Amino acid sequence: xxxxxxxxxxxxxxxxxxxxxxxxxxxxxxxxxxxxxxxxxxxxxxxxxxxxxxxxxxxxxxxxxxxxxxxxxxxxxxxxxxxxxxxxxxxxxxxxxxxxxxxxxxxxxxxxxxxxxxxxxxxxxxx
Amino acid sequence: xxxxxxxxxxxxxxxxxxxxxxxxxxxxxxxxxxxxxxxxxxxxxxxxxxxxxxxxxxxxxxxxxxxxxxxxxxxxxxxxxxxxxxxxxxxxxxxxxxxxxxxxxxxxxxxxxxxxxxxxxxxxxxxxxxxxxxxxxxxxxxxxxxxxxxxxxxxxxxxxxxxxxxxxxx
Numbered sequence: 001x002x003x004x005x006x007x008x009x010x011x012x013x014x015x016x017x018x019x020x021x022x023x024x025x026x027x028x029x030x031x032x033x034x035x036x037x038x039x040x041x042x043x044x045x046x047x048x049x050x051x052x053x054x055x056x057x058x059x060x061x062x063x064x065x066x067x068x069x070x071x072x073x074x075x076x077x078x079x080x081x082x083x084x085x086x087x088x089x090x091x092x093x094x095x096x097x098x099x100x101x102x103x104x105x106x107x108x109x110x111x112x113x114x115x116x117x118x119x120x121x122x123x124x125x126x127x
Numbered sequence: 128x129x130x131x132x133x134x135x136x137x138x139x140x141x142x143x144x145x146x147x148x149x150x151x152x153x154x155x156x157x158x159x160x161x162x163x164x165x166x167x168x169x170x171x172x173x174x175x176x177x178x179x180x181x182x183x184x185x186x187x188x189x190x191x192x193x194x195x196x197x198x199x200x201x202x203x204x205x206x207x208x209x210x211x212x213x214x215x216x217x218x219x220x221x222x223x224x225x226x227x228x229x230x231x232x233x234x235x236x237x238x239x240x241x242x243x244x245x246x247x248x249x250x251x252x253x254x255x256x257x258x259x260x261x262x263x264x265x266x267x268x269x270x271x272x273x274x275x276x277x278x279x280x281x282x283x284x285x286x287x288x289x290x291x292x293x294x295x296x297x
Contacts, residue, residue, distance in 0.1 A: 011233050011268040012226035015242060018262065018270055019222060022252045049262070056256050122253050 009034075009041040017046060024124045027115045028108040036096040036104070043107050050114045050121075057121045070113050077106055142185045142206045143288065145172075146232075147213035148224040152245050152275045153188035156213055159281040161186060176285075184285070191228050209239045209288045213275065216244035216252070233267060239291040243273045243284045261287045 013034075020027050027046060031039055054062040074090045077083075081102055089095060095103035145153050154172050157164045161174030172188030187207075210232055214225035225242065232240055241261065246252070251272050260283070261269040271287060274280040 007233070007265070010230060011240075011264045012229045014264045014268075015226060015229060015270065018264070019216075052262070053257060057254075122257065 009038050009045065013038070013042070014045055017042065018049070021049065021115070021118050022122070024119055024122075026112075028111045031104060031108055031111070036100050039104055039107050040093050040096060043111060046111055046114050050117055053118060053121045067117060070117065071110055072113075077109075138180070139182050140185055141182065141208050141289075142187065143209055143211060143285065144204075144207045145186055145188045145211045145213055146191055146228050147188075148191065148221050148228075149213075149215060150188070150190065152213055152215065152247075153190075155275040156211075156243075156245075156273075156281055156284075157186045157188050159276060159278040160184075160285065164188075191224065191231070204236070207236075207238055209241070209292055210236070211284060211288060212240060212242045213245055213273075214242075216246050216272065217249060229268065233265075237267065239288060239295060240268045241284060241288040241291065242268060242270045244270070245273055245275045247274060247276060259283070260290070 013030075016030065017027055019025075020029075031042070034042060050067065051062075051064065054064075054067070074087050078085070078087065078090055083090065083102070085095070090106070093103075096107075145156055147153050150170070150172070154164060154166075157172050157174035160176045164172050164174040166172055170190060172186075174186045174188075176184040176186065178184060212225050212228050212232070215221040229240065229242060232238075242264070251258075255272075258271050261271045263269050269287065269291060271284060273284045
């Protein structure tokens with residue numbers, strides 16, 4: 001046994017995300033149960049899996065650039081939220097601590113986009 | 128409990144624990160690989176798989192009832208190379224229990240873990256290229272699907288766990 005080091009996001013929660021992906025269930029639905037640092041990690045995990053599944057399904061034809069184009073641009077989101085902060089602040093994770101409601105809302109939007117992409121990759125009905 | 132004939136002078140033994148909420152699934156899993164699983168006095172399912180004359184795998188099917196967890200774990204935990212968490216993919220309660228088991232294992236042990244979602248005779252929810260050989264959740268845990276009553280499928284799960292162990296060594 002080793003000394004217990006608490007992970008930011010438990011494997012059991014990642015397992016939940018995976019099950020939701022394969023059941024075509026909402027991924028952002030459980031964000032309300034997570035702390036900001038867990039949401040950051042969850043977003044990273046979901047992004048990683050989106051890339052992984054994209055490569056497994058499409059191989060060389062899979063383009064991360066095409067993926068990025070599906071997200072709302074930071075500038076558009078900031079305009080929508082009437083935010084005057086520099087774009088770099090919105091691209092980073094700082095706002096999860098200074099303005100968590102806004103940052104979490106953005107994260108949910110991005111994860112919903114990734115969820116749609118995963119559904120397409122897995123061949124689920126996206127209607 | 129039957130006596131076990133362990134030829135330690137000639138053989139190397141690897142020990143793997145299969146943990147899950149359903150006794151029948153664990154039994155099917157071990158029986159798919161090992162000819163004659165034994166159910167011990169303490170409800171541990173034991174199976175032996177001889178990989179070759181020099182190497183055998185001992186598989187222990189262990190339940191996760193909270194009140195009995197200490198006893199079973201005392202018996203086997205210190206010797207385990209890796210864990211397989213086996214649950215019924217189509218059963219929400221089984222999934223919740225698998226999450227609890229995973230929380231326990233990752234908190235207490237550093238050995239590699241393969242979470243195997245059993246679909247039995249039902250279809251896989253996604254194409255096999257997505258989940259084979261496995262999907263990584265963390266440095267310690269990976270995920271795959273399996274059919275607990277299918278020897279080829281069970282073998283793939285065990286091999287993926289052993290691959291994880293070997294990768295850690297290198």
